[in-house]
Amino acid sequence: MKHALSLTVLALAALSGTARAAQPVYHAADAPEATPVVYIGGIKPAMDQGTWLHGIFNQLEGRYAPGGTDFRWDGEAWFGGDYNKIWLKSEGTLEKGRLSDGDHELLYTRSISSYWNLQGGVRMDLDDGPTRTWGAFGVQGLALYEFEFEATAYVSDRGRFAARVEGSYDFLLTNRLILQPQAEFNFYTKSDTGRQAGAGLSDVDAGLRLRYELWRKFAPYVAVTYSGYLTQARRIARDQHDDTGSVRFSLGVRSWF
Amino acid sequence: MGIQGLILCHFCGFFLMTFPSRFRGGLTRRRFVTGIGAGGLLAVLPRTSQAFSSTAVPIRASSGIIPPTPSDRWDLKVGHTRISLDGKTMHAPTVGGTVPGPILRFKQGDTVSINVTNTLDEPTSIHWHGIRTPANMDGVPGLSFGGIAPGETFTYRFKLHQSGTYWYHSHSGMQEAMGLYGAMVIDPRRPDPNACDRDYVIFLAEWTDVMPHDIVSNLKMQDDYYVFRQRTAASFPKEAREAGSAGAALADRLAWSKMRMAATDIADVSGAIYTYTLNGHAPEMNWNGLFRPGEKVRLRFINGSTMTFFDIRIPGLEMLVVQADGNDIEPVPVDEFRIGVAETYDVIVQPKDERAYAIFAQSEDRTGYARGTLAPREGMIAPLPPMDPRPVRTMVDMGMGNMKPGESMKDMDMSGDMSGMKMKGMDMSHMAMPKMEVDDPGPPPINVENQMRAMMPIDRTGSPGDGLENNGRRVLNYKQLRATRPGADLRPPTREIILHLTGNMERYIWGFNGRKFSESGPIRLKLGERVRFTLINDTMMEHPIHLHGLWSELENGQGDYRPYKHTIISQPGSKLSYLVTADTPGMWAYHCHLMYHMDLGMFRTVIVA
Numbered sequence: 001m002k003h004a005l006s007l008t009v010l011a012l013a014a015l016s017g018t019a020r021a022a023q024p025v026y027h028a029a030d031a032p033e034a035t036p037v038v039y040i041g042g043i044k045p046a047m048d049q050g051t052w053l054h055g056i057f058n059q060l061e062g063r064y065a066p067g068g069t070d071f072r073w074d075g076e077a078w079f080g081g082d083y084n085k086i087w088l089k090s091e092g093t094l095e096k097g098r099l100s101d102g103d104h105e106l107l108y109t110r111s112i113s114s115y116w117n118l119q120g121g122v123r124m125d126l127d128d129g130p131t132r133t134w135g136a137f138g139v140q141g142l143a144l145y146e147f148e149f150e151a152t153a154y155v156s157d158r159g160r161f162a163a164r165v166e167g168s169y170d171f172l173l174t175n176r177l178i179l180q181p182q183a184e185f186n187f188y189t190k191s192d193t194g195r196q197a198g199a200g201l202s203d204v205d206a207g208l209r210l211r212y213e214l215w216r217k218f219a220p221y222v223a224v225t226y227s228g229y230l231t232q233a234r235r236i237a238r239d240q241h242d243d244t245g246s247v248r249f250s251l252g253v254r255s256w257f
Numbered sequence: 258m259g260i261q262g263l264i265l266c267h268f269c270g271f272f273l274m275t276f277p278s279r280f281r282g283g284l285t286r287r288r289f290v291t292g293i294g295a296g297g298l299l300a301v302l303p304r305t306s307q308a309f310s311s312t313a314v315p316i317r318a319s320s321g322i323i324p325p326t327p328s329d330r331w332d333l334k335v336g337h338t339r340i341s342l343d344g345k346t347m348h349a350p351t352v353g354g355t356v357p358g359p360i361l362r363f364k365q366g367d368t369v370s371i372n373v374t375n376t377l378d379e380p381t382s383i384h385w386h387g388i389r390t391p392a393n394m395d396g397v398p399g400l401s402f403g404g405i406a407p408g409e410t411f412t413y414r415f416k417l418h419q420s421g422t423y424w425y426h427s428h429s430g431m432q433e434a435m436g437l438y439g440a441m442v443i444d445p446r447r448p449d450p451n452a453c454d455r456d457y458v459i460f461l462a463e464w465t466d467v468m469p470h471d472i473v474s475n476l477k478m479q480d481d482y483y484v485f486r487q488r489t490a491a492s493f494p495k496e497a498r499e500a501g502s503a504g505a506a507l508a509d510r511l512a513w514s515k516m517r518m519a520a521t522d523i524a525d526v527s528g529a530i531y532t533y534t535l536n537g538h539a540p541e542m543n544w545n546g547l548f549r550p551g552e553k554v555r556l557r558f559i560n561g562s563t564m565t566f567f568d569i570r571i572p573g574l575e576m577l578v579v580q581a582d583g584n585d586i587e588p589v590p591v592d593e594f595r596i597g598v599a600e601t602y603d604v605i606v607q608p609k610d611e612r613a614y615a616i617f618a619q620s621e622d623r624t625g626y627a628r629g630t631l632a633p634r635e636g637m638i639a640p641l642p643p644m645d646p647r648p649v650r651t652m653v654d655m656g657m658g659n660m661k662p663g664e665s666m667k668d669m670d671m672s673g674d675m676s677g678m679k680m681k682g683m684d685m686s687h688m689a690m691p692k693m694e695v696d697d698p699g700p701p702p703i704n705v706e707n708q709m710r711a712m713m714p715i716d717r718t719g720s721p722g723d724g725l726e727n728n729g730r731r732v733l734n735y736k737q738l739r740a741t742r743p744g745a746d747l748r749p750p751t752r753e754i755i756l757h758l759t760g761n762m763e764r765y766i767w768g769f770n771g772r773k774f775s776e777s778g779p780i781r782l783k784l785g786e787r788v789r790f791t792l793i794n795d796t797m798m799e800h801p802i803h804l805h806g807l808w809s810e811l812e813n814g815q816g817d818y819r820p821y822k823h824t825i826i827s828q829p830g831s832k833l834s835y836l837v838t839a840d841t842p843g844m845w846a847y848h849c850h851l852m853y854h855m856d857l858g859m860f861r862t863v864i865v866a
Contacts, residue, residue: 028698028770029754030861033778037844037862043399045428045846046774046860048766054478082766082773083705114708114761115517142763145514172489216475216482256478 053079054256058168058182059091059207061252063225070095070248072225078109085109087119092127093227100196101205102127105136105152116141123154130194133157138164146170161189162197176213182206191232196240198232211254223250319357319537321457321546323442327364333383335405335427335437336376343532343539345466349436350377350427356537357460357561358425358439365420365446371413373405380404383413384428385441386599386803387583387823390415392843392865395805397428400844400862404429420445421583422458422557422601431469434563434852438462442557443583450741451579453555453605457546461596461618461627462561463531464539469563472526473853476765483527486624486647487519516709517763520650522797523723525765525853526564528624533565535618535627543638544629550611554631555579557603560596563852566621566799566826568595568725571614571631572642576604578733582822587739594733595621595722597801597826599850602733606631613639621724621799623647648724654797656711656830693789694752701771701795706858707759711795717831718813722799735813735833738820744810746838747817750789753834754780758794758802758827758849758859766858767796767849773858780847780863782839791834794827800854801826804863805845810836824850839865 039045055077063070074091087109092102107121117140125132138152147169154162168182183206188197197203204226211221228245229237237244338351352358363369375381382404384396394415398404405411420443427437440458465472475482488496488510493503500506513520538544548554556576560567569576570593578589580603588605596602596618608614613632620626623644630639652658701707721732760767767773782788790809792802802809803824810819812834825835842865849859 025697026699027696029696029756029780030698030769030772030777032772032776037779037864039399040401041399041403043404044775045397045399045862046848046856046858047430048768048773048856048858048860049775050473052474052477054474082764111705111764113705114703115763142517144517145511146517172487174489174491175485175487216479 049081051079051081053077055088056254056256058254059209059252060255061221061223061225061250063227063248063250065246065248068096072250080109083111085111085117087121099127100129101203102129107136109140113141115143119150119152123152125195129196132192132195134162143167160192163187173210178211178213178219180207180209180211182209191236193236193240196229196233196237196242198229198234198236200232201230202233203227203229207250209250209252209254217256219254221252221254223252224248225250319355319460319544321360321459321536321544323360323456323458324362327362327367327444329363329367329369331361331369331371333358333371333373334376335373335381335383340436342464342534342537343541345464345532347435347464347466350381350432351436352383352439356436356438356464357462358437360440360442360458361425363417363441363443365417365443368414368416372410373413374410375405375407378407380406380429381432381437382427382429383425383437384805385413385423385425387423387601388415388441389418389806389808389841392806392841392845395843395845397805397846400805400846417443419443419583420449421580421585422559422603423583424460424559424561424599424601426561428846431852431856434469436464438561440557440559440561450585451555451603451605454552455546455548455554456557457554458536458557458559459616459629460534460536460559460561461565461567462534462537463526463563463565464534465530465532467530469852472530473765473857476525476853480525480762480765481519481522483525483529484519484521484523484622485527485529486622487521516655518708518797521647522650522762523622523648524565524620524624525798525851527622528620531565531620531625533562533567533618533620533625533627535616535629538629540626540628544616545635545637546616546629546631547635548608548631548633550609550633551607553605553607555603555605556616557601558596559601560598562598564598566595566597566722566801567618567627568593568621568645568722569616569618570642570730571606571616572639573610574606574608574614574631576606578602578604578737581738581820582824584821585741586820587741587818589733589737590731591733592730593721593725593728595725595826597799597824597850599801599803599824600822600826613637615639615641617641619644621648621722623724645724645728650723650797650829652830653715653717654723654829655709656714656795658713658715658830693750696752696754698755698757698770701757701759704771705764706761706766706768706773707771707795708761708763709795709797711793711830711832714793714795714830714832716833717828718811718833720828722826722828735811735826736815738811738813738822739815740818740820743817744819744821744836746787746836746840748787748838750787750836752786753789753791755791755793758792758796758800760796760798760854760859762797767854768858769861774860775858777861779844780861782837782863782865784839784842784865786839788837788839789834790837791832792825792827793832794829797829798851799826799828800859801850802848803850804837804847806841806843807837807839807845807863807865812836842866 057075059074071094076089087107089105105123107119123134123136134154140150143149166184171179207225209221209223211219213219395401423441426433496506497503616629618627718735808821845863847861847863848855
């Protein structure tokens, strides 16, 4: 009896063994090895670990208004390889000689999937208003349907939280004439009257830009832009007798290197 | 490369795209350009050249004329030459001062010596593409030798066991992309069955004044940097007509954009910056090859370009394809054929009329062409056909087999876990060879370096390639290649190596099995081993895969008469296999011959020991 049982167990084991054999055992012929290949003279035959440096001004524009034209920039630059990059973001608006909405971020960027990167670092609100410092953490990448998207959460040195969501999309009218809707939203957990920030959805900066790529790296554009405060921030701005929001006709250049 | 240069390039591209047939009316003005095509006539000659110095035929580097006799000894000087072509000037590394370099002619069975002197200020190398040499003569720095230092002379010495049409190029940095390449012709020991009255090398390449590093940098920032033929609002009505309805066209577009891919992604680098050349001649320089009516003319096509596939026609003439990658095949009559980067094809034509015939080589993405003219007299110009419409990628290229567009796209999910889904073809190969050892990496991961997976890769060796199917012409395909003699090694393989060709167009990273070169180990083959390489292309582009030092015997249904190749095009969404006998020990390069794919990771070291 005992014998028969062990036989059965053996047979079962054999069966499960064949079942396992039917599942292919994956092994890559080019699997990484513990000891790297020694190349003659230390010369690597392919240089796939290069680093690159690029910078872009997505917005570099004058926003026309009868009372005075605002100047706005929004740009970023990065340096690094396929997985690790240092990323610099900067934006700001110059209105009537006063710099506002100055936001500058230095982020470490890690590629995590085909289209997405994680970003972490510091943000400085640096302009003619009071200076604030934030820790930043977010995602950036290409969403479904080729939407450029980034979402970042911030925590300030005063223990406050904020968030920013930004997206844009390129509609190709022709191969050089491109219509780009773009919007940026800022959220804060607490109001900061010094910086005209309100709790909740605080401000939005959006544009519909029609650019012509004279060549890839240089594209003048015309745009309709909107910049304004919402909810509580709107009240704060009104109390300070400031503009609460306006639609502007804008002219600018998108360029990169 | 300044802003002006870029504007110029774009305008050139614009003109080429807008008026593809601008030469049709005939061009009266011939443009002469210094450097390319004319200089250095006597800079490179075989050692035995004294004997031929009185010959009437000058050995012009880019005349396409093969030296009158073979030599077993050549002196080559690699140096910088300032070359202008089509308004684009480059301080290019060259052999003997011309692009392409001199045509080298050898005799099968000879042990040849080639002295390569480097006068550049950086290391260089020459790789003999498709030649079976000992590993230390293969010319790949890091694998074969340490390269040729500035001021040094390196002597390559090896016995030529083979004959046919081949080419050579630098394997150092990006020198090949800038002009360091040339043709090789090896006379067979036995009488050549394809000997003709006339014999020309037709060397196809590109010319640009944009530095390779800048091209790669631009692609890293924007993968479609050089593509100016995308689907747009302006092209929508045309697509709607072709698709049958606006709804269908829109659905197809949305499906592609959902996958974050472009159906118009045909070539990474285009005619926006490239001037396509034939024997170093820009299209308007119109290279001339002479014939007398009734003569047989052999044309040895070599694609020595960096990134471009060409589709070749000679309107009015049937081409008899007699050789592929240096090896004779049973002649195939065709109207057109595609040549991948690094491939060679010899064809024979027999023009009967006293008129000019155009050699028309359009780039696969149809942003330009290389052209030349076969004519009974110097200076004649043949009319050029209009360029074909550019190909558009389909479900087949996505690895979805032969599904219809609408139904399959919806089911695609690039991000989900698909490890449970097994490719039909792969299972079949397991069944066919039960005892064979199989290195199956499994479905490639979707990660930073790979953006998709071919769910149902199919055999596309019977297809002439995207954009050539059902075009009303007889177009060569891989199934038609049949060797004139059975293979030298008829043993069945004892091992199968499955490799997925992978990449992320968006980040411009390329590799095998979802990994680039620097993250992978070597592929180790036992000396004498007979191996089947199976390539599954999970990307949306063609990749010309080149194995150094060993033959790749394409399994195309011709049994023992399978063709021996050195470079094999893997079509998008396809699966193919070839056999390799690992009979020469050493470290060998194995890579995609699109140079920027190779350098960004689609490269492996093969070690035979």
